[in-house]
Amino acid sequence: MKPAFRDAFLSALVALGLFGTMIGLVTTTSPTGLTLRYRPEAVAIAVAVVFAGRLLFHLWHARHRPAPKAANAARIEMLRRGGKILAPALLVVAAILPLIAGRYYLDLGILVMTYVMLGWGLNIVVGLAGLLDLGYVAFYAVGAYTYSILSTTYGLGFWTCLPVAGLMACGFGVLLGFPVLRLRGDYLAIVTLAFGEIIRVVITNWVSLTGGPNGIAGIPRPTLFGLRFDMSGGPGTFAGFFGIEPNVTQRVAFLYYVIFALALLTNWVTLRLRRLPLGRAWEALREDEVACRSLGINVTNTKLTAFAIGAMFGGFAGAFFATRQAFVSPESFTFIESAIVLAIVVLGGLGSQLGVALAALIMIGGFEVFRDLQEYRMLVFGLALVLIMILRPRGLISGRTPSVALGTPKLIPTEQLPEAAA
Amino acid sequence: MTTLLSVEALTMRFGGLKAVDALSFTARTGEITAVIGPNGAGKTTVFNCITGFYRPTSGALALTHPNGEKYELEAMQGHRIARQARVGRTFQNIRLFAGMSVLENLLVAQHNTLMAATGLGVLAVLGLGRYRAAEREGVDKARFWLDAIGLTARADDPAGALPYGAQRRLEIARAMCIDPVLLCLDEPAAGLNPRESEELNRLLLGIRDNGCSLLLIEHDMGVVMRISDHVVVLDHGRKISDGTPAEIRADPAVISAYLGEGDEDETAA
Incomplete structure (x- = not known):
């Protein structure tokens, strides 16, 4: 006392x-x-x-004394079971959202889903490969501008440009990767931060190509196998083809399903890669680069692939962002975007797919819910972040399941994992 | 016995310090060669040169595989030395992938073999191609080494949670998963109790008898004298003696280096 x-x-x-x-x-x-x-x-x-x-x-x-270690193991097991139920439940809710939610929530859903996808993309670089990237927004911007320029200049459609935008971002990922290969931790973070700013500054100043600060307007919307979503309801539109009343919700729901599919693709590829030698090499790289080299792993290539694949998904998300907004300008690609995506990854738990999705939901969704609080919103938001990091310093979902096991895979508690790259 | 590794006039300089000074020795195929010497004698530096972590200031490191292929290690990149010249190594301070399971550690070591089966990654991501079979083989190989080091029951536990002795054995097994012709061990017996040390001896002799030659740095003279076929003694980056364990034990130069007699001052040792 x-x-x-x-x-x-x-x-x-x-x-x-x-x-x-x-x-x-x-x-x-x-x-x-x-x-x-x-x-x-x-x-x-x-x-x-x-x-x-x-x-x-x-x-x-x-x-309330802190729980002893034994209880900790039980809690981890409980968390794992909870995760098994939670993930499919979230998936189902996400899949039927357009049927149950109104326009406002659908728009919010699109926003959250975009960040889920960005979070999953960055998770490859930061969570798996352990390379702290503060300039992820650069790839988002490259993807967005690739689609915007191709569609407004050459009249190409969204689905043609999507892979191009991904490849373009991928190329920029390699471009960033090369100079930073020797850097680690803080130094890497600073160079990636600079890279993000360079891209934004170039976009702002290259007026002839990007329209500079005015941005690019009139970016076409995606089509469903050639069917447009517009209000005329004539032939060649979605409503006209199916003979239904044209409605703006149809287009929003379609956009929602596009980003939903893209996010799922990101998740699926990441989960597959984790179980392949490449993904395992990423995780090994995060744990010990020197040991990787001694085992004959080409550290250079492994890092580059992480940057490239992470960037590719950022590019996809960027192309989607451009088509949804129908307008892009450099203001959308400031450092704060990188910071938010990184916060989502760290808050969710580095390397955890479910954690990242939850964190995106909480951060982006929560941010919208507190809109009524006006200027106090930032305060509440900051407090919430601090609280979460105090209560769960390794992120919402921490620990990892081995990618291969002789028996049943056991969740590895975070105490065994190395310090986060951040 | 044919020469496996020949070190010719190897010199490694860090600024004004000559960590290794014109060192020459050979390691023969099918033998355990021990490199011993007082702390700071340059043993780990020699290892780092052989395994490509340092680029030597001068000198030649020639590796000849039993099938006659020759490699000039001093000019190769670190990961190529492991991959093509097939030189495996362990570290003085254990470097396992602590947050990954024991089995994963052994599979990461087979990265290049498994990677070749993924068809540039695309096929394997789609679940096609021969990756499944390759991975099964990889797991079998891992299981073989798990049996050899007695860790099969803990295959799915995180490597960082293993006791110290088991971590040492796992690191050796992991290095063996790259199918080395030469395995370099940096103080494998450090921190082991006598029983674990005995198990280690058996493991190392077993590895040698299966055709992989060993180069080891060791302070535990019990281990060195019992299992090595050939001993090289370093002091201040120079070779002071070279021969069988019995010859080394009787060499006055070795005794003076270890006990600090003669013209050497003790603080340098």
Whole structure:
């Protein structure tokens, strides 16, 4: 009891030092200019809250001791079972969303799904290969602009341009990969960050190709086997072909299913690759690069493939983004996008597909839900992130299942995994 | 006995420090060659040169496979030395993929063989081609080594959760999965208790008898004297003695290097 009081007292002292000026002094405008006003009562309340809170925290901690290791194993097993049910449940909800949700939620669904796909793409680079990439948005931008330019200049359709956008982003991934092969950790992060900015600055300034800050407008929407989704309802449109009333929801639902399929493709390829030598080499690279070299693994190529494949999915997502918005401009590809996608991956648990999907749902979906809070939204959002990272420092879903096993695969708890690249 | 590895006038300089100074020795096919010497004698540096982690300042490292193929290791990239010249190695401070299962560790070691069966990855992603069969073979090979090191029951556990001695054995098994002709072991007996050390001896002799030659750095003289066929002694980057274990034991130069007698000062040892 005594140490609890002591600690609470010390915390209160620190709070007094901090709040004494931060809360205690207020500047007000008066006819003579700025004057200082004192608020001792507000400081007293803040200090009292800190004292009581710290005390309660200690009392609570004394009663709920941290779970011992054995319980931990049981919890991991429970989590694994939960994950087995949760993943298909989420999948089913995602698949039938257009049937049950209105226009607003469908739009939100498209947004969330885009980030799920970006998260899964970045997960290959950061989660599996352990290469911290802060410039992922560059590939998103390359994909978006590839489609925008090809479609507006040459009149090519979405489905023709999609692979081209992916390949283009893939090429840029290799381009980024080459100079950063020797770098690790922080140094790698800085160079990738710079790469993301370079792409954005080039797009902003290459006015003849990209339209500069004005962006590119009038990007065509995707078609379903040549059927357009427009409101005329004439021949050659979706509604006309099936003889139904044209409705804007049809187009939104179609867009939703396009990104849903693209995201599933990303997930499927990642899951397959994890079970192949390439994916295993990525994970081995994350664990120990020197050991990889001693086993005859070409570290250069392995890293490049991780960058290239991760970038390719970023490019696909970019092309989708362009076709959904029908407009692209450099403003959509700022560093904050990279940061959000990276936050999704880290928050979800590096390498965990389900975790990334959940994190995207919470971050993007949650961000929208708190729209009514206006400027406090950022605050709530930041607090939520801090809370999650305190409670689950290795991400929502941590631990990995081996890609191959003699018996039944066991989940490997995160304590065995190396420190996250971030 | 034919020469497997011949080290000619190998010199490795780090700035002003000569870690290895004009070292020459040979390792013969089918033998266990031990490299011993006081701390800081340059043993690990020699290993890093042989396995391509360092590029030697000068000198030649020639490897001749039993089938006559020749490799100049000093000019090869690290991963090619493992892949083509088939030189495997372990590390002084164990470098396993701690978060991956024991079985996965052994499969990563077969990366190049398995990768060749994936048909540039595309076929295997689609579930076509002969990758399935290749992986089954890979698992069989892993199982063989798991049996050899007595870890079959723990195949699905994370490698980082194994006890220290088992981690050492797993690292050796992993290096063996690249089918080496020469296996370089950096202090394999460090930190093992006498029983584990005895098991290690048996494992190493078994590997030698199956046709893989060994080069080992070791401080545990019990292990060195019992299993090696040939011993090279280094001190301050130079070779001070070379011969059978019995000859080494009797060599006054070796005794003085270890006990710090004669003109060597003790702090340098």
